[in-house]
Amino acid sequence: MRLKPDRAILARVHDLLAVRNSQPLPTGHVRPELAVTALAEGEGSELLLYDEIGFWGIWAVDVAAALSTVSGPLHVRINSPGGDVFDGVAIYNLIADYPDQVTVTVDGLAASAASFIAMAGDTIRMNRASQMMIHDASGGCRGNAADMKAMAALLDMISSTIASIYAGRAGGEVEEWRERMLVDGGFGTWYTAEEAVATGLADELVPLPSEPDEPTDGGQAAARAVAALFPYAMPGEDRWRLAARIPSEGSTDRSEGSTDRSEGSTDQAPAQSQPHPPAEHEPAPAPPTPEPAVEPAPEEPQPDAWASAVAHLTTPPSTEDVWDRLREALL
Known part of the structure; x- marks a missing residue:
């Protein structure tokens, strides 16, 4: 059964968020400055959501300011563990209302609030080895039994609202998506890139770069x-x-050259040693004794070339x- 929103509870939640946002950041922590990057001419702009949503990460007001400076196609890249539901819903609506084509690419993780932000894209792509996670909303409360019951009702309403985003994008009934969000005691369901496409939470996988x-x-x-x-x-x-x-053509084989040289030396007769001319002050030497004729060695059989x-x-x-x-x- 869907519960009707309680205006008093919603007003209290907004008051709590306002108090939270007014608190100083932890020492040494600086909130990232969100900006969009202009791509090549005609390709639009790129927005990186590479942090938690809300808290000390990316706020909806940051996304609104960034989107106000661009026009044309928008590429949103996500790697986020999620975070604050209300900032996430506001970011989802900002991207969904963007007047031009929006492509969302999950580069690493789109979990919790980041998963339903991804549903705002006209085309949703899962990058290599990326994952997506959906689960029920969670929160804390301090007070009496009435406060606890009110908080439980609010969380149930928020979770059904989130489930309606998944159902509107991927198909199916809200109750089916609530069941998936409640898997493992409310810790939710994890999807690989292939499973996200098969379930309808994404449209396509990012292909490997061509060699x-x-x-x-x-x-x-x-x-x-x-x-x-x-x-x-x-x-x-x-x-x-x-x-x-x-x-191969244009190359030189050293072994072939050495074979040619050895064959050439075999075909030539050994050079005869020439006597030195006699010196003028020495008597002429006796004529050399003719050497006996040497019979040529029998030719060896040629080896098989193959x-x-x-x-x-x-x-x-x-x-x-x-x-x-x-x-x-x-x-």
Whole structure:
């Protein structure tokens, strides 16, 4: 059963809030100055609600002052544990009444009062790993039994009002949302980003950023290291170039050059040593004795080119080979 608001109770609540707001802040605490940031031309402005609601955090009067300075699309980003219900309701209404398109993104947590503030957006997005929490209103009271009963009636009325905000945005009945708010003895229900979208408390998930077309310097080093350890994970053309030790276009293979030089030295006959011309004061030396002819060594059979090319693939690499590949890839 919904309870009718008691004007006397509401007046007393407003008096208590006025007394609270007149109290000095704790020593060393400075309330954050709320401001909106202009985005790129045509993209509107951005408002950060990155603090508790009310108390020593963000007040409704701060949001009203900030919104009075902007126009065009508005992006509200939330990371807040919640706080004062009445400041939260006022902020919700300020954002809901904003004359242009409003996108709300929950960057970390939208709990308690911050969760129903998020319902004011035309589009509600849940960022990666963000969460939302809803629960019944809570408060304290000091007085006699009549005071306690009045406070209980006020809390019940406030909780039903909050449930109507969730029902109006996500669908369902107020009683269903009150049940979710009363889970775990009134501590409420926690929603992951995916669960918030599935329940209707949010419209979409913020997608992961797209990968750049070209890897960064660190990405290139990592790619070279992976290619050195796992050559078969490379694209087809590069994989077979690595398997056959074939250099890519525009590169130079040092091992191939050394093979050409060794083959060239085999084809050439050994150079004959030339005698030094005799000195003028020395007698001419006797003619050298002709050396016996040396028969050429029989030609060795040429190894199979394909077997030589894939030999390193059939032999497990040694630890030194792995370290050498890693050094070449990272340096």
